[in-house]
Amino acid sequence: MMTAPQARPAVPPVVSPAIAPEPAPLLDVRGLTISYGNARGTLRAASDVSFAIRPGEVMGLVGESGSGKSTVAMAILDLLGGGGRVDSGEILFDGVDLRRLSPSERQALRGDRIAAVFQDPFTSLNPALTVGHQIAEPLIQHKGLSPRQAAARVQDLLAEVGIRDPRRVAAAYPHELSGGMQQRALIATALGCEPKLLILDEPTTALDVTVEARIIELLAKLCDSHRLSALFVSHNLGIVNRICQTVTVLYGGVVVETGQTGRVLSRPAHPYAKGLVAALPRITAERRHRLPSIPGTVAKLAGPPAACVFAPRCPFAEETCRSQPQAMRTDEGGDGVRCWKADALAGTPWPDEDAASDRRPRAAQPRSAPLVEVDHLRKIYGASRSILPWLRRAGTVAVEDVSFTVGRGEVVGVVGESGSGKSTIGRVLLALTEPSAGTVTFDGADLTRQIGSGDQTLRRRAQLVFQNSAASLNPRKTVGAAMDRPLVLAGRADAEERRRTVASLLTRVGLPAAYADRYPHELSGGERQRVNIARALATDPDFVVCDEAVSALDVSVQANILNLLAELRDEMGLSYLFITHDIAVVSHIADRVLVVYGGTICEEGPIGRVLRPPYHPYTEALLSAVPRLAEDGQEAPRILLEDAATAPGGRGCVFAGRCPRKLGTVCDEQAPPVHETADGHRIACHIPLATLAERAAVFPELADGDTRH
Amino acid sequence: MFAYTLTRLVYLALVLAVMSVLIFLVTQAMPGDVASMIAGQFASKEVVDAIAVKLGLDQPLIVQYGHWAAGILRGDLGRSLVLEQPIGPILMEALARSLVLAVVALFVVAVVGIGLGVLAAVRRGKLTDQLVSGVSYLGIAVPDFFWAIVLVLVFGSYMKLLPTGGYAPITDGFLPWASHLVLPVVTLVLMLLARIARLTRSSMIDVLQTNYVKFARAKGMPESVVILRHALKNALLPTITVLAIDFGLILGGVVVIETIFSYPGMGRLLLFAIQRHDLPLIQATILIVSAAYCLANLTADLLYAFVNPKIRHGMRAS
Numbered sequence A: 001m002m003t004a005p006q007a008r009p010a011v012p013p014v015v016s017p018a019i020a021p022e023p024a025p026l027l028d029v030r031g032l033t034i035s036y037g038n039a040r041g042t043l044r045a046a047s048d049v050s051f052a053i054r055p056g057e058v059m060g061l062v063g064e065s066g067s068g069k070s071t072v073a074m075a076i077l078d079l080l081g082g083g084g085r086v087d088s089g090e091i092l093f094d095g096v097d098l099r100r101l102s103p104s105e106r107q108a109l110r111g112d113r114i115a116a117v118f119q120d121p122f123t124s125l126n127p128a129l130t131v132g133h134q135i136a137e138p139l140i141q142h143k144g145l146s147p148r149q150a151a152a153r154v155q156d157l158l159a160e161v162g163i164r165d166p167r168r169v170a171a172a173y174p175h176e177l178s179g180g181m182q183q184r185a186l187i188a189t190a191l192g193c194e195p196k197l198l199i200l201d202e203p204t205t206a207l208d209v210t211v212e213a214r215i216i217e218l219l220a221k222l223c224d225s226h227r228l229s230a231l232f233v234s235h236n237l238g239i240v241n242r243i244c245q246t247v248t249v250l251y252g253g254v255v256v257e258t259g260q261t262g263r264v265l266s267r268p269a270h271p272y273a274k275g276l277v278a279a280l281p282r283i284t285a286e287r288r289h290r291l292p293s294i295p296g297t298v299a300k301l302a303g304p305p306a307a308c309v310f311a312p313r314c315p316f317a318e319e320t321c322r323s324q325p326q327a328m329r330t331d332e333g334g335d336g337v338r339c340w341k342a343d344a345l346a347g348t349p350w351p352d353e354d355a356a357s358d359r360r361p362r363a364a365q366p367r368s369a370p371l372v373e374v375d376h377l378r379k380i381y382g383a384s385r386s387i388l389p390w391l392r393r394a395g396t397v398a399v400e401d402v403s404f405t406v407g408r409g410e411v412v413g414v415v416g417e418s419g420s421g422k423s424t425i426g427r428v429l430l431a432l433t434e435p436s437a438g439t440v441t442f443d444g445a446d447l448t449r450q451i452g453s454g455d456q457t458l459r460r461r462a463q464l465v466f467q468n469s470a471a472s473l474n475p476r477k478t479v480g481a482a483m484d485r486p487l488v489l490a491g492r493a494d495a496e497e498r499r500r501t502v503a504s505l506l507t508r509v510g511l512p513a514a515y516a517d518r519y520p521h522e523l524s525g526g527e528r529q530r531v532n533i534a535r536a537l538a539t540d541p542d543f544v545v546c547d548e549a550v551s552a553l554d555v556s557v558q559a560n561i562l563n564l565l566a567e568l569r570d571e572m573g574l575s576y577l578f579i580t581h582d583i584a585v586v587s588h589i590a591d592r593v594l595v596v597y598g599g600t601i602c603e604e605g606p607i608g609r610v611l612r613p614p615y616h617p618y619t620e621a622l623l624s625a626v627p628r629l630a631e632d633g634q635e636a637p638r639i640l641l642e643d644a645a646t647a648p649g650g651r652g653c654v655f656a657g658r659c660p661r662k663l664g665t666v667c668d669e670q671a672p673p674v675h676e677t678a679d680g681h682r683i684a685c686h687i688p689l690a691t692l693a694e695r696a697a698v699f700p701e702l703a704d705g706d707t708r709h
Numbered sequence B: 001m002f003a004y005t006l007t008r009l010v011y012l013a014l015v016l017a018v019m020s021v022l023i024f025l026v027t028q029a030m031p032g033d034v035a036s037m038i039a040g041q042f043a044s045k046e047v048v049d050a051i052a053v054k055l056g057l058d059q060p061l062i063v064q065y066g067h068w069a070a071g072i073l074r075g076d077l078g079r080s081l082v083l084e085q086p087i088g089p090i091l092m093e094a095l096a097r098s099l100v101l102a103v104v105a106l107f108v109v110a111v112v113g114i115g116l117g118v119l120a121a122v123r124r125g126k127l128t129d130q131l132v133s134g135v136s137y138l139g140i141a142v143p144d145f146f147w148a149i150v151l152v153l154v155f156g157s158y159m160k161l162l163p164t165g166g167y168a169p170i171t172d173g174f175l176p177w178a179s180h181l182v183l184p185v186v187t188l189v190l191m192l193l194a195r196i197a198r199l200t201r202s203s204m205i206d207v208l209q210t211n212y213v214k215f216a217r218a219k220g221m222p223e224s225v226v227i228l229r230h231a232l233k234n235a236l237l238p239t240i241t242v243l244a245i246d247f248g249l250i251l252g253g254v255v256v257i258e259t260i261f262s263y264p265g266m267g268r269l270l271l272f273a274i275q276r277h278d279l280p281l282i283q284a285t286i287l288i289v290s291a292a293y294c295l296a297n298l299t300a301d302l303l304y305a306f307v308n309p310k311i312r313h314g315m316r317a318s
């Protein structure tokens, strides 16, 4: 059960309409138009959306955030909340228009024949009810089972979704389960009444890559064995590639392209689809490559489109595009595209970023003293000493024993799953939290001691950009005011001079200086993240910790921010500690990578080395879990890790509980030795380096002989 | 959960010990001298001194406190100077009457307030919601004694339906007992209802927007199950805390209402003791009020933990 190579043809066989009659679609959405109305006016979240899902077919619904994916999914479930209203269209399920059914008839279908799983497993289960109770509910409601019968069925369902200990899990409350187990429980709930259609709204977005890989595998298997149809909402093209037979691309509430997954992702016809595919960060060992991005933000329509919805952002737009709405053009194979130039653009790729801004890499810095030195860092949260014996707590170890350096102008990536201690390392480096043991040296000075003695210069020189760009800006303060504060704190007294600094910083991150007067809600997610970066640069730092700085952004915007960060590094010689769970992102920006697991570094080295064998067993699993597009190369057999059973800890290897290559008790009892090579590649494992090197490369397409060794 | 309860009880004991010291010191500083009060206005200095010696009042403060505290630990709250009776039974009677008031009033507040809150949340933005919100705004804006006075005037003085004050023990029969309770209870309910309804409404609105409620609907659960089983249980958490604190407050005496309705509860007892400079009675009453308040808080926290499995299990684990 550890490794399960998945053999699925990239393009599933399609029954040609000429040979066999097309099976009637299970779900046929026709001309669906949905709008949200509130005091500020109406927003058309879906315009004339049509698509069909045949029995046993999984259809991906992709598009940037705000393109209307969830809106369509919720409309099918009749769960549009908050002023959402279906204006027109039909939702034919098994030939019956759901919109003509009464609310109670639709309620009876929900959870029975149409089941759903949503994005965030951590909040989709009711914290006050046991998991078993929640799985049993639809069985009792729709199938008329007695609570006792339902309880028995719950055990079977949990076992079917791969939970090893169904009895315990059924009796547990949600918070006692890991995210992966919660998502499995939700899938079990959805499967309970043997539905025909699954609505999956980003079912793995909140999960770690290794957990995501297992959930996707489970879903693919279940859809196959139960002949389930599914609507799979996702912004992750790699996952769509893995599980969907067809895909529909939504932009501004309008379907712009639809077709077979393999074709759409390898030869996108619509410019927007081209842009989405191009902006996807791929695993690369060539850091200097700039990612193509889609400038601008998602269109918001108030009424029926009067022009091509994508025209404002389309590099191929012409006058014709702006004067009339585009019609869907469908070919005989059923693939459709909403762009009159699609055929003419067939061979044209999405344009590369401006070549002029592509800077030559600076000559490698002479081996000077590193900027940041971390030595035997250890951090324990929540330990408490007390006179009352039952209050004494050992605390949780967030960082076990970590040592590394960040050179001047160097970008060090930190990858690992949630709870591996990534963010804690960043927080300690910025002196936002005190280490429990070990030292952090910043430019030769002991950080903790320096801050303790009231010296704030180090704080000025190290800054943070973190994930939630919305929450990190005060909604009642203008951008200018938010950026003014760090300047005042840095002792810049002259208000006029500060104003000029703010303007130049905004220009620096590619925003108009006039944005200083805007409020955060007037900015898009990408713009907000730019402001955060500009604010971090205000004090002229040497070192920036980026904690999941691009994770919440759409690929189109993400590419843009990554390019900006790379540019700033090249021009200002900044050093970054780049914390992320996304290996592909790290491969684009980092010089060196630390792979952390359970608060320890299990592998460390130049990015080009970490992406190639020899791998630490955890790195190998992590890399093989990265979802990719077919054209990027043959997929290596995926290594699927068990859900974490026990929290790492103890004397042995922290990964021993989940390691697919565990040697035996030696791994449990002895800390693994560190194999180190001359170019600074280090692997902590009991398996000899030569044996580790025998494994096949996860990314065979990466050419050997990378310059960055 | 057990360890948590134990810890909280230890803290409770500590808090009460500190409180007892404070109460003792503050009351000592109050004007009036116990010995001269006992001796009477015209007693000679010798007599007063003799009484002081007899009562141990000439001893250092710390020794006096020791005697007092030891007495309390033995269950002896001392004697009231004015009433010339042991304090224990007096206090217990007042406490029992306050308890009746608290239990009845809070029961009504809980049922009606939570009901209205849920109704308003479910019909958010509709007429029902605006009605509930408007009325509860009125309830919060108007001072509590206003209702008391209005009620006394309308039901007591004009309509003569209900007694406007006093208390009848249940041994006099159920009807007299209940009829004396109606007006104070209704006043208390009017006073507390608005806050509970608003609190329930807002937390219910939050919960109704959570993913698990959406998921419950996606499972095809009928709306009644979604609201009562999935939403309400989580939405009640903050309400429970406030209810328990209100309970503690009523138990400790609501002076204004008890005075207007001449209801002999803890509030009136304390007022009486202070007006008559009955030091032992003041000390004992304040101590018991504090204890009642702390216990109500503790109950709130335990109840909260009990309803919330996350906390319950967190405690078990630690």
Ligand SMILES: Nc1ncnc2c1ncn2[C@@H]1O[C@H](COP(=O)(O)OP(=O)(O)OP(=O)(O)O)[C@@H](O)[C@H]1O
Binding pocket: A036, A037, A038, A043, A045, A063, A064, A065, A066, A067, A068, A069, A070, A071, A072, A081, A082, A083, A084, A235, A300
């Ligand atoms: N309750 C609501 N009231 C008003 N507008 C809404 C509401 N829900 C969504 N919208 C708007 O409708 C549009 C489509 O939103 P939707 O949630 O369907 O996008 P999405 O493609 O699912 O995005 P994401 O990838 O972020 O989940 C957006 O512009 C959004 O702001």
Ligand code: SF4
Binding pocket: A270, A271, A272, A308, A309, A310, A311, A312, A314, A315, A316, A317, A318, A321, A326, A338, A339, A340, A341, A342
């Ligand atoms: S119709 Fe014009 S603007 Fe729209 S996608 Fe095609 S080329 Fe671009």
Ligand code: SF4
Binding pocket: A616, A617, A618, A653, A654, A655, A656, A657, A659, A660, A661, A662, A663, A667, A672, A684, A685, A686, A687
């Ligand atoms: S030391 Fe053992 S358990 Fe740890 S990674 Fe190596 S083989 Fe796996």
Ligand SMILES: [Mg+2]
Binding pocket: A069, A070, A071, A201
């Ligand atoms: Mg969505």
